Amino acid sequence: MTVLTVTRRILLVLGLPAVLFTIWWVATADSTDFYVPPLRTILTAFGDTWTGDRLASDVLPSLLRLTAGYLLAVVIGVGLGLLVGMSRVVRDVLEPVLELFRAIPPPVLVPVIMLFAGIGDTMKVIVIVSGCVWPILLNTVEGVRAVDEVLDDTCRSYGITGSSRLWHLVLRSASPQIVTGMRQALSIGIILMVISEMFAADNGLGFTIVQFQRSFAIPEMWSGVLLLGLLGFVLSLLFRFAENRVLAWYHGLRRAQRNP
Amino acid sequence: MTPPAPASVKTRPAGTGTGPGGALARLGPGGGAALRGLAGLAALVAVLEVLPHTGLVSADYLPPASETGRTLWHLLAEGAFWTALGDTLTGWGLGLAIAVVGGVVAGVAIGSVPVLRAATASTIEFLRPIPSVALIPVAVLLYGTDLRSVLLLVVYASFWQVLVQVLAGIHDVDPVAEDTARSYLLGGWGRMRYVMWPTALPYVMTGVRLASTVALVLAITAELVIGAPGLGREIAVAQTSGAVPRVYALVLVTGLLGVAVNLLARAVERRALHWHPSARREG
Amino acid sequence: MLDVRNLQKTYTGRHRNVEALRSLSFHIGAGELVCLVGPSGCGKTTLLKCMAGLLAPTGGEVRLDGHPVTGPPPGMAVVFQEYGRSLFAWMNVRDNVTLPLRRKKLGKARERELVDHALEVVGLADAHQAYPWQLSGGMQQRVAIARAVAFEPKVLLMDEPFAAVDAQTRADLEDLIRRLWHELGVTVLFVTHDIDEAVYLGQRTIILSKSPTVVQEDLTIDLPDERDQLHTRSSTRFAELRAHVYEQIQRAKHHSGATSPALPAQDRGPALQKSES
Numbered sequence: 001m002t003v004l005t006v007t008r009r010i011l012l013v014l015g016l017p018a019v020l021f022t023i024w025w026v027a028t029a030d031s032t033d034f035y036v037p038p039l040r041t042i043l044t045a046f047g048d049t050w051t052g053d054r055l056a057s058d059v060l061p062s063l064l065r066l067t068a069g070y071l072l073a074v075v076i077g078v079g080l081g082l083l084v085g086m087s088r089v090v091r092d093v094l095e096p097v098l099e100l101f102r103a104i105p106p107p108v109l110v111p112v113i114m115l116f117a118g119i120g121d122t123m124k125v126i127v128i129v130s131g132c133v134w135p136i137l138l139n140t141v142e143g144v145r146a147v148d149e150v151l152d153d154t155c156r157s158y159g160i161t162g163s164s165r166l167w168h169l170v171l172r173s174a175s176p177q178i179v180t181g182m183r184q185a186l187s188i189g190i191i192l193m194v195i196s197e198m199f200a201a202d203n204g205l206g207f208t209i210v211q212f213q214r215s216f217a218i219p220e221m222w223s224g225v226l227l228l229g230l231l232g233f234v235l236s237l238l239f240r241f242a243e244n245r246v247l248a249w250y251h252g253l254r255r256a257q258r259n260p
Numbered sequence: 261m262t263p264p265a266p267a268s269v270k271t272r273p274a275g276t277g278t279g280p281g282g283a284l285a286r287l288g289p290g291g292g293a294a295l296r297g298l299a300g301l302a303a304l305v306a307v308l309e310v311l312p313h314t315g316l317v318s319a320d321y322l323p324p325a326s327e328t329g330r331t332l333w334h335l336l337a338e339g340a341f342w343t344a345l346g347d348t349l350t351g352w353g354l355g356l357a358i359a360v361v362g363g364v365v366a367g368v369a370i371g372s373v374p375v376l377r378a379a380t381a382s383t384i385e386f387l388r389p390i391p392s393v394a395l396i397p398v399a400v401l402l403y404g405t406d407l408r409s410v411l412l413l414v415v416y417a418s419f420w421q422v423l424v425q426v427l428a429g430i431h432d433v434d435p436v437a438e439d440t441a442r443s444y445l446l447g448g449w450g451r452m453r454y455v456m457w458p459t460a461l462p463y464v465m466t467g468v469r470l471a472s473t474v475a476l477v478l479a480i481t482a483e484l485v486i487g488a489p490g491l492g493r494e495i496a497v498a499q500t501s502g503a504v505p506r507v508y509a510l511v512l513v514t515g516l517l518g519v520a521v522n523l524l525a526r527a528v529e530r531r532a533l534h535w536h537p538s539a540r541r542e543g
Numbered sequence: 544m545l546d547v548r549n550l551q552k553t554y555t556g557r558h559r560n561v562e563a564l565r566s567l568s569f570h571i572g573a574g575e576l577v578c579l580v581g582p583s584g585c586g587k588t589t590l591l592k593c594m595a596g597l598l599a600p601t602g603g604e605v606r607l608d609g610h611p612v613t614g615p616p617p618g619m620a621v622v623f624q625e626y627g628r629s630l631f632a633w634m635n636v637r638d639n640v641t642l643p644l645r646r647k648k649l650g651k652a653r654e655r656e657l658v659d660h661a662l663e664v665v666g667l668a669d670a671h672q673a674y675p676w677q678l679s680g681g682m683q684q685r686v687a688i689a690r691a692v693a694f695e696p697k698v699l700l701m702d703e704p705f706a707a708v709d710a711q712t713r714a715d716l717e718d719l720i721r722r723l724w725h726e727l728g729v730t731v732l733f734v735t736h737d738i739d740e741a742v743y744l745g746q747r748t749i750i751l752s753k754s755p756t757v758v759q760e761d762l763t764i765d766l767p768d769e770r771d772q773l774h775t776r777s778s779t780r781f782a783e784l785r786a787h788v789y790e791q792i793q794r795a796k797h798h799s800g801a802t803s804p805a806l807p808a809q810d811r812g813p814a815l816q817k818s819e820s
Contacts, residue, residue, distance in 0.1 A: 012378045012379050012381075012382075013381075013382045014382070015379055016379050016380055016382065016383045017382060017383055017386065020383065035401050035402060089296065092292070092293040092296035092297055092300075093296045093297065093299055093300035093303070094300050095297060095300070096297040096298075096300055096301050097300045097301055097304050099519065099522075100301075100515050100516075100519060101515070102518075103515050103516075103517075103518025103519040103521075103522060104511060104514055104515035104518060105476060105477040105480045105481060105514050105518060106477065107477070107480065107481040107484055107485070107492075108480060108484060108492065108495050108510075108511050108514050109511070110484075111484075111495055111496065111498075111499035111507055112507060112508070112511060114499070115320075115321040115322075115504065115507075116317075116321050116322075148628050149628075150623050150625045150628040150629050151628055151629060151630075151631070153592070153595075153597050153621070153623070153629075154621070154623065154629045156597055156614075156615050157595050157596070157597060157615045157619065157620065157621040158615075158620070158642075158643035158690075158694065159615060159617060159643070159646060160642065160643060160646070164645070164646065168631065168634075168642060169631075172631070172633045173632075173633070175633070187389065187391065190391045190393075191391050191392075191393050191481070194391060194393045194394065194396075195393060195481065195484075195485060198393075198396070198485055199485070206393075209394075209397055210396075210397060212397070213397035213400060213401060218401070221397050221398075221401075222398075224394075224397070225394045225395065225397060225398060228390070228391060228393075228394035229390035229391075229394055231391075232389040232390045232391045232394070233386055233389050233390065235389070236388075236389035249632055249633040249634075249674055249676075250632070250633070252674060252676055252677065253632045253674075253676045256676040256677065257676075
């Protein structure tokens, strides 16, 4: 790669973000609008707000709830998905029920779950699980259903059965679907983390940001919005990184099929 | 043209192809499956009916299915319910329409100019995963409980779904088809009409289908959290006033609405793509 | 060794039954290389799946060394036509070959030895780390063959394994099969729809009728054991045998278990016929 192409690449990646940032900066520099403070003020507030105590008292609890809820949802979703996907009868019986549950907008489950689980951490984790589990479950079912017949016959003729078949054949061949479900679940999980904290909580990102808004601490509120955006971006980046590792074979296969 | 996935392979495109509604759509021909599915739904209702009576779950938290059903029946007779439903559908439809038009226009503009595409890629990758609920405080400050608050969230969330699919669709245009069109002296407009659009259409329809689901979720979320009029607010009100069966009835309505939106989106997709190989394969 | 006795298979559908195999009987001795050929749609794959224990026959039985086959027997390996679908896309070549050996618990050293040797003999000694989809079709089928070789089966069933590769590769792979058969002393049943292949490869060629299927002819291929693409295929005897099989296949297209052998020209209509059951 020549210096020129490197420069070009850097320009393409960073150019527009830099332009947008500058526009925001300049356009709000002399802003007297109470609701739209200068970007400089927001960034200062960001530094003051989200370092130190708040990191441990608000950001960390939110992330822990998200992680707990998400991982639980993955385990439950994949586990049930395997069970449902491998039996035709179970699948037929449960699919309409599952589709109905999946179609319920996850945030409306917050009030329902609050009835059972109060307003503590348990409630928030259950809310996240109850929203994240459906895409994972249904995608796993689809993936398991679609296990290739020829490959299945191959496994049977070589005596690859039981847990070996489950791991080497079923789970692996369903993994692109499972990952798709997990990707959908991740964005639902972030939404539910925020919403459940906005509803009822005494700490957490969602709670704090709403507090800022209600007390008209506008630059702090904007900094919270920025932090949530950043969080979404970083998590999706991490997800993509993990996906590229786990599904390297799948992306390669797709590329090979596109350009035979 | 390269369709989204080669027909002869075991792996289908992960994701977009297998959405909700697939199971319902499949129920058609297999009478046995439909019967079993009905049995599943009936069993769910039966469990929900019996569970509160056994005392395992307090009826205060989980009213029997019959009571939820009764409440739903009364709900249907209320003018306020229909108004709320109308509000929700307005927020959903309007937001979706704006997102689709915006997404398609932006997608075609960005997608057909390689430099623009390269220059915007990083920005799109950054903005897309930002959870739209992060905008809730901003929406409240700027628009209060207005419809515009709902629209802000709905449009932000569903716009990316459409845009990303449109970009993928245009990216998929076969260079050979493009060259063929050029050699037959098709102009820019002609190439767009006969080469780009037919290739991108399946992707656009997928984007619209995904966006329609997301839009409904965000419309109801905005009502629930911000308090904009609609089904979401009805749920919040019912919850704070302790009308538990009403909460369940309304949640059920949102679920059914979700199923309906799904089926509708799939039907539209099938209609628009009845000529396209991908539709035949998926159906 | 491998005995097929009065094998019948009728697929039971919701509205109609389809009789695929009428009544098939033949015998394959230990160490034989037998080709099975028939018109397209004559139930070759059904027969092979029944023999592999992947499909339960409606009547009759398959016996391997005197034991009835009720499920996939341990000493048997199958190579399918669809190489792209019979390999694990998420495993590299080496893991693909190794996986079936795992449950044999041979010990790491022996396992490694078998895999190395198998990949060596099929000519993939440099491709251990590649993924199947990085290889050409012919190479992928070599991986599937290597997997079968490493498994050390007594019987190797091959279901039109070269139908989807180009002609040049196909000739190479045919010679590979002859060589492996010689070296390993394995019993091979090779299903094909290609007449040249059916004559070139085997010691015997079993010609099937169209569906519902019966054995139309069991032909001994009296070509010398030493065969090569150039000389064998240009020999007079090859041409005669080829012509004979060709004629038989043409006849087979109008002849099934449902038509009387005395009236070969009489066609009872659609290839899929209702069973009498």
